[in-house]
Amino acid sequence: MxxxxxxxxxxxxxxxxxxxxxxxxxxxxxxxxxxxxxxxxxxxxxxxxxxxxxxxxxxxxxxxxxxxxxxxxxxxxxxxxxxxxxxxxxxxxxxxxxxxxxxxxxxxxxxxxxxxxxxxxxxxxxxxxxxxxxxxxxxxxxxxxxxxxxxxxxxxxxxxxxxxxxxxxxxxxxxxxxxxxxxxxxxxxxxxxxxxxxxxxxxxxxxxxxxxxxxxxxxxxxxxxxxxxxxxxxxxxxxxxxxxxxxxxxxxxxxxxxxxEGLENVFKRHLQLSKMFRTGVEALGLELMVKDEKIASPAVTSIMLPEGIEAGKISGFFRNNGIVIAGGQGQLKGKIIRVGHLGYVDAFDISNTLITLGRAFKSQGKALNTEAALKKAWEVYEHE
Ligand SMILES: Cc1ncc(COP(=O)(O)O)c(C=O)c1O
Structure with a gap:
């Protein structure tokens, strides 16, 4: 199942x-x-x-x-x-x-x-x-x-x-x-x-x-x-x-x-998890769409897709492995994937998503350093 x-x-x-x-x-x-x-x-x-x-x-x-x-x-x-x-x-x-x-x-x-x-x-x-x-x-x-x-x-x-x-x-x-x-x-x-x-x-x-x-x-x-x-x-x-x-x-x-949980703590959790995720994505060697930290959403992160990688194949891999992520909308269709980290979400979910990102890209012939990404992501989580 x-x-x-x-x-x-x-x-x-x-x-x-x-x-x-x-x-x-x-x-x-x-x-x-x-x-x-x-x-x-x-x-x-x-x-x-x-x-x-x-x-x-x-x-x-x-x-x-x-x-x-x-x-x-x-x-x-x-x-x-x-x-x-x-x-x-x-x-x-x-x-x-x-x-x-x-x-x-x-x-x-x-x-x-x-x-x-x-x-x-x-x-x-x-x-x-x-x-x-x-x-x-x-x-x-x-x-x-x-x-x-x-x-x-x-x-x-x-x-x-x-x-x-x-x-x-x-x-x-x-x-x-x-x-x-x-x-x-x-x-x-x-x-x-x-x-x-x-x-x-x-x-x-x-x-x-x-x-x-x-x-x-x-x-x-x-x-x-x-x-x-x-x-x-x-x-x-x-x-x-x-x-x-x-x-x-x-x-x-x-x-x-x-x-x-307290509203302030909920905000803090979202910020901490988004920093954890953004760090992990960059350490994987992928490009964040929003590079400026000051406007980067604590709720959703967009990842640019490198040449030759199809959005549908990445999100399809995720789906086949039990996680649903989103593609780009409108003019960004096919160019990005989007991950939501809002609501009922914790560091374990972020970690699993990073692992699945690494595996999804590997399935498309692009090897990413998942181990290094996880190490950096968890370091950020623990220090935030
Ligand atoms: C910022 C924003 N506004 C409006 C909407 C529209 O909401 P709904 O899909 O429930 O109509 C969405 C949905 O994702 C949204 O993210």
């Missing part, structure tokens, strides 16, 4: 405690027990979002939350700016366009970060006049680059624009101080560092976000956040429509695990 251990940038491994919590008998979503569960979950979500703002949960994929973050705060014709550093930033701008917004696309070079300075320059220019919102992908899953949310937050505050962040593959893996850094809207999904199966997505919304919401004319029904807030504020909190009760049981347990 073969396992299929997930070292992808999502969905990620689900801890057995979470799976067991989902095995319990279903409850109805209009009874007090559900209200108590939703209240409990909402408080824990505020802890992981590092916010006092309202946090809403919906059944849906991360892309649903991307759409929700457009239609709830803007109107057709609104000028908005997107920092685009890969596939997911491009997707968000495309959704904005579909709803009639006028997106200005900043950056565009995959593998590079969009900086606070880039945004400041735009918002101070003629082209940037009238921009109502700035959209940033915190962790660009397609490349393994992450954005400096704090400094971008200072620029958004200076120009008084709404600040929206896609934290789908970063929340809990990489620090996101929602309130302290002035982020008005943060979206995420269950299947990444939240260690829960796919199917839930989340929004945190600031006071300023709700003010924008009142003016926003984009059509919405399912994703109407104001309607969801009304249900959440009932004496016994509810969702407006049928919630994914079973997934919420699992999420509750995952949030307990995160609280128990």
């Amino acid at each position: 073969k396992s299929s251990f997930l070292m992808t940038p999502g969905p990620t491994q689900v801890p057995s405690q979470v799976s067991l919590a989902m095995a319990q008998e279903i409850i109805h979503h209009r009874v007090p027990a559900f209200g108590a569960l939703l209240k409990d979950i909402t408080e824990k979500l505020q802890y992981v979002f590092q916010t006092q703002n309202d946090v809403l949960v919906f059944p849906g994929a991360g892309t649903g939350a991307m759409e929700g973050a457009i239609v709830n705060f803007f109107s057709p014709g609104d000028k908005v700016a997107f920092g685009i550093i890969g596939e997911f930033g491009s997707r968000w701008a495309k959704i904005a366009e579909i709803f009639g917004l006028q997106p200005i696309r900043l950056g565009g070079e995959w593998g590079k970060a969009v900086t606070a300075q880039d945004i400041d320059l735009l918002l101070s220019s003629e082209a940037g006049k009238g921009v109502k919102g700035v959209f940033i992908t915190h962790n660009e899953t397609s490349t393994g680059v992450y954005s400096d949310l704090k400094s971008i937050g200072e620029v958004c505050k200076k120009h008084n624009v709404l600040y929206l962040v896609d934290a789908v593959s970063s929340l809990v893996a990489i620090d996101c101080k929602t309130d302290l850094w002035g982020i008005d809207v943060v979206i995420t999904a269950s299947q990444k560092a939240l260690m829960t199966p796919p199917g839930l997505c989340f929004f945190s919304v600031s006071k300023k976000g709700w003010e924008y919401n009142q003016e926003a004319k984009c059509p919405r029904y399912y994703w109407d956040l104001a309607n969801a807030l009304k249900s959440l504020k009932k004496a016994s909190p509810e969702n407006p429509y049928t919630p994914a009760v079973t997934l919420l049981f699992g999420l509750n347990e995952a949030l307990n695990m995160i609280k128990q």
Whole structure:
């Protein structure tokens, strides 16, 4: 029997405690027990979002939350700016366009970060006049680059624009101080560092976000956040429509695990494991796509494929050996492989992935020094 251990940038491994919590008998979503569960979950979500703002949960994929973050705060014709550093930033701008917004696309070079300075320059220019919102992908899953949310937050505050962040593959893996850094809207999904199966997505919304919401004319029904807030504020909190009760049981347990480990420790673990993995990859003699440590994601690492090595053969070898990794997306298809090290992951998983990398390349006629790579990787792990 073969396992299929997930070292992808999502969905990620689900801890057995979470799976067991989902095995319990279903409850109805209009009874007090559900209200108590939703209240409990909402408080824990505020802890992981590092916010006092309202946090809403919906059944849906991360892309649903991307759409929700457009239609709830803007109107057709609104000028908005997107920092685009890969596939997911491009997707968000495309959704904005579909709803009639006028997106200005900043950056565009995959593998590079969009900086606070880039945004400041735009918002101070003629082209940037009238921009109502700035959209940033915190962790660009397609490349393994992450954005400096704090400094971008200072620029958004200076120009008084709404600040929206896609934290789908970063929340809990990489620090996101929602309130302290002035982020008005943060979206995420269950299947990444939240260690829960796919199917839930989340929004945190600031006071300023709700003010924008009142003016926003984009059509919405399912994703109407104001309607969801009304249900959440009932004496016994509810969702407006049928919630994914079973997934919420699992999420509750995952949030307990995160609280128990402590958010700061969870961030540290992700950083330590990413350093361990990056060191191992380089010691194997492979090329990291993101060389600059300052923007290298603690959640996902992209590895350049040398001439003559096919991505499908490497990921196929992994699959046949019980581990699932990801290939490149969009313009990076066939050029890179991506390894996710977020959520329920430890040094043993990183070590196994490095061993399998060495074996996969060997199967393609390229011998790598796995022993040296493991030695260096474990040294970094122990010293971090
Ligand atoms: C940064 C980012 N945003 C959005 C999404 C979209 O999420 P979903 O696939 O759940 O629609 C993903 C998925 O990988 C992502 O990594």
